[in-house]
């Protein structure tokens with residue numbers, strides 16, 4: 003077992019469908035008599051060639067998730083996996099697009115099921131989950147508005163954030179400003195995927211036009227020293243997913259990844275897995291790889307988790323509880 007497996011961790015960037023263990027998806031497909039040709043590699047893991055193909059395989063694999071009950075089981079499966087890697091608190095991206103096609107009544111049913119799965123996992127494994135409602139950028143601004151209305155109507159103790167995922171190359175952040183304004187007015191905290199497939203301008207636009215406090219990925223900010231300085235000065239938190247970036251070919255090797263340089267420049271970085279089984283990673287694997295590539299040890303990871311705790315979209319009682327659990331670690 004890796005020395006990092008039981009180290010207490012906070013994860014801020016995980017897509018619920020992207021966390022689906024392949025064996026869970028295979029099981030669901032066989033129960034429903036659905037054929038998933040081309041989704042799996044010979045060793046049983048998910049198979050894809052590049053980012054475009056990844057999105058296709060992702061949609062095919064998750065097409066077997068069709069009912070609230072499926073999402074209850076999915077939530078339990080993903081949280082059990084995370085808890086097995088020392089995660090004590092996690093935020094998951096949830097998309098009304100996949101949960102009832104952005105119909106509010108259907109979304110409420112899916113959300114109740116996900117909440118029940120999360121409550122069961124918390125009782126069984128002690129892991130706490132909060133949800134970030136997330137439109138899919140390449141589905142366009144009109145669908146994002148519908149998603150924002152679902153988010154606004156269900157904002158509360160469990161749904162605490164709003165973000166945007168999908169293909170960053172589709173449209174501009176300002177096209178989604180209405181959706182983000184709607185979510186902000188409902189009291190939701192904001193993040194956006196940016197600076198992954200597009201460069202520094204995309205990060206700047208997310209900050210200026212969507213007024214987010216965290217950035218999903220954001221790593222390509224490193225290409226602009228002025229932006230790095232701004233991120234550090236304003237305390238913008240990056241949800242960095244190193245294994246995802248390497249798996250999708252953004253950087254050839256982890257050693258080339260800018261996470262250490264961003265951190266040295268004073269940017270608040272955190273570590274997450276994004277869509278772990280798709281990228282053949284886990285939180286333990288991320289820590290193992292970062293320790294090897296950059297010589298990081300317990301003090302580095304403890305600091306990264308303190309940053310994540312302060313950046314978590316949760317209330318102060320939960321924050322106090324997770325900070326205590328981080329401090330209690332050996």
Ligand SMILES: [Zn+2]
Pocket residue numbers: 015017167195218276
């Ligand atoms: Zn993501």
